[in-house]
Amino acid sequence: MANNQFKRGELYSVINAMAAAAIARRMQKNFRTAGLEITIEQWSILYHLWKEDGLNQQQLCDKTFRDKPSITRLIDNLVKLSLVERKVSQTDKRVNYIFLTETAKNLQDQTIEIANQTMDEALIGISKAEIETVKNVLQKVYDNLNNQ
Amino acid sequence: MANNQFKRGELYSVINAMAAAAIARRMQKNFRTAGLEITIEQWSILYHLWKEDGLNQQQLCDKTFRDKPSITRLIDNLVKLSLVERKVSQTDKRVNYIFLTETAKNLQDQTIEIANQTMDEALIGISKAEIETVKNVLQKVYDNLNNQ
DNA sequence: TTTGAATAGTTGCATAAACAACTATTATGG
DNA sequence: CCATAATAGTTGTTTATGCAACTATTCAAA
Numbered sequence A, B: 001m002a003n004n005q006f007k008r009g010e011l012y013s014v015i016n017a018m019a020a021a022a023i024a025r026r027m028q029k030n031f032r033t034a035g036l037e038i039t040i041e042q043w044s045i046l047y048h049l050w051k052e053d054g055l056n057q058q059q060l061c062d063k064t065f066r067d068k069p070s071i072t073r074l075i076d077n078l079v080k081l082s083l084v085e086r087k088v089s090q091t092d093k094r095v096n097y098i099f100l101t102e103t104a105k106n107l108q109d110q111t112i113e114i115a116n117q118t119m120d121e122a123l124i125g126i127s128k129a130e131i132e133t134v135k136n137v138l139q140k141v142y143d144n145l146n147n148q
Numbered sequence C: 001t002t003t004g005a006a007t008a009g010t011t012g013c014a015t016a017a018a019c020a021a022c023t024a025t026t027a028t029g030g
Numbered sequence D: 001c002c003a004t005a006a007t008a009g010t011t012g013t014t015t016a017t018g019c020a021a022c023t024a025t026t027c028a029a030a
Helices: A002-033 A040-051 A057-064 A068-080 A102-122 A128-146 B002-033 B040-051 B057-064 B068-080 B102-122 B128-146
Strands: A084-088 A096-100 B084-088 B096-100
Touching: A002 A040, A002 A102, A002 B128, A040 A057, A040 A068, A040 A084, A040 A096, A040 A102, A057 A068, A057 A096, A068 A084, A096 A102, A102 B128, A128 B002, A128 B102, A128 B128, B002 B040, B002 B102, B040 B057, B040 B068, B040 B084, B040 B096, B040 B102, B057 B068, B057 B096, B068 B084, B096 B102
Parallel strands: none
Antiparallel strands: A084 A096, B084 B096
16 A cells, blocks of 8 residues: 555654644643743753752753753753853863752742643553553663664 | 652653654654755655645644644745645635645655654564554543643 | 863754734624 | 634744854873
8 A cells, every 4th residue: 555655654743743742832831821931941951950950061961862052052041041050160171060049949849740730631541551661662762763 | 759759740851852852863864864855844744745735734734733833834945945835725715735846746755765764763672562552642642632 | 291082062054843913814693 | 794703824033953063171092
């Protein structure tokens, strides 16, 4: 069938456009509804800093699967919003450590609650086993494309 | 545990940044290697037109999970590349039908082969059952966030 | 010790997304 | 028939991504 050749390629648009973008839009909307003027991309940086403050930009690249320019600019924007500060390492002047401001620290509980509620909305009717399968498959996909 | 509150929210960044973006980057790279100067977003529009030529912009919005401005600009760029043409409906002047040019028609086989090869690379070691689970879960996520 | 490689980060440029506000056209209810 | 709502598409603005090319600093090997 001529139409058959489409089926594998279609999976990409399903994965990308559908679920991930839909979750992102909903999470952004829930942030705005709560009066929080940060983007989900900015939040994803803060998220890792709440777990471990003072990461450098390269570590944030690795943890968020972004490249260096993306992190540079996200940090630029977070600095403008007074949510983080850059501090150059004294032992290696190539390295910038990123630290949360008090303002950002105070956002942690509220925004993580919103993120969790969003995921609860998204995951209605989906079992823990299914979620585990999805995580494992996506991890394998990432490894297939990057570990070589 | 303080760290436990992160777990649900983390799923978003896993889904989004990891697998979808990794597949997108690889597919883009494979296009370039083959000498094809189109983006995966442009390809995703052509993909639906190869299945059914002459869709209007709203139909492309629905099929690709994008909003109207995104489609307008993607079509703008495809027109610049002489890959599609807009034709205003004669029965409803609000509607633009989008038609493939001969150039675009000739890209179909090659690009779909590349997309399929990319997905084969991405899906090494993943069973059909797992793929089905992922598709079903992402469809449910999309429905949870949009059908209400 | 010095030269070249590796690492960390930045800048330029093009593409794309989200949202709000807008125009143009068609459909509908009184 | 007309006012209003709904629909299709466009434009403006901000944010983010990817890639290539760049600077600055540190490491490592001859």
